[in-house]
Ligand SMILES: [Fe+2]
């Protein structure tokens with residue numbers, strides 16, 4: 115076989131639509147069956163990564179890691195979706211995507227899911243898993259024909275970009291936390307042999323069906339739905355400042371209301387803490403459900419970070435406010451997953467009318483702090499999307515919208531106010547932290563505090579826990 119030696123494109127334009135050279139396209143590369151086999155493995159890895167990140171969000175105390183896990187769960191869900199779509203285009207029914215490619219690969223991810231320390235989890239999922247996954251993607255890109263399999267190469271190009279970012283985050287996190295070294299023995303004795311048994315991330319190395327050992331996943335996995343926070347979060351049961359009452363009062367200036375809104379945004383850490391438990395505990399739904407819910411969970415994590423950014427920009431140390439976990443704690447321990455979803459939907463529907471997100475945006479616009487308008491504008495848009503996600507995935511489980519709302523309302527009403535209980539148990543004094551935060555903002559801005567604003571002192575006492583907007587995420 116002798117290829118044409120003098121063949122060239124017209125005017126020497128880039129050939130083959132810019133995909134590759136003739137020499138590259140003339141390599142036979144992989145056939146459909148092998149492509150599908152490898153892509154299904156990648157899909158499995160992304161699905162497990164999504165599951166594992168989501169499962170850690172609630173019980174991980176460190177705020178930065180919580181936020182990153184929400185982000186990375188979302189990225190994995192998006193790329194798993196893209197690969198599902200691609201596989202379904204390759205003469206392959208989308209069925210079979212839920213099959214476990216190799217029992218040792220399943221055990222590998224089970225081990226990471228059950229890893230007892232954050233450091234081990236980070237080492238395993240980011241440094242080991244993500245870096246090997248990147249190698250397997252690169253191998254696929256090199257092995258497949260760039261013309262015949264251009265759609266898969268494109269899908270994986272984008273996956274590669276973000277898995278690289280996930281990996282980089284993990285490297286920095288591992289460095290920052292300092293390694294206790296506990297992963298070494300685990301990797302030597304358990305994880306390394308598992309990797310050998312499943313024949314690399316793409317399964318291109320010889321695999322083994324010999325029995326393998328487990329360590330952390332020997333016992334069944336127990337999901338921890340109790341939210342945890344790091345040391346910067348104090349007085350977690352505090353309900354001493356009624357943020358909604360301040361925000362919706364006509365008595366106070368927009369600038370001060372913005373500060374209260376930033377508090378409300380940051381308090382939204384409790385939404386990913388709560389949504390992660392719904393995602394984890396709800397089984398048997400179509401993949402699209404998990405993708406939509408994960409998108410919303412990531413948005414809520416972003417809302418919390420928007421609050422953080424606003425505080426930092428205004429020169430306010432947010433740790434002096436009380437970013438409580440009362441809501442996620444109680445929903446996660448007192449309601450079923452469907453009830454939690456119902457409560458979330460009920461609250462989010464309440465955000466849509468005039469007093470909801472539009473109002474917050476208008477207050478932010480009037481405040482003379484342009485960043486606040488940006489934050490609230492996007493927060494509002496996200497909430498409109500969440501309302502649609504709720505209609506698609508929550509309401510459809512009921513006869514109609516009214517019944518769905520009633521279900522959420524009833525679940526929320528059942529969670530009775532614990533204002534006095536937590537005080538009587540000595541868990542909090544419901545300290546009024548507002549004047550401290552407000553004074554900080556005024557000092558940073560170089561203005562005198564407004565006496566009336568400083569004097570705001572209204573708690574959540576006597577507020578029914580089901581009062582609309584009490585959370586007002
Ligand atoms: Fe939100």
Ligand SMILES: [Fe+2]
Pocket residue numbers: 414462496497500587
């Ligand atoms: Fe939302």
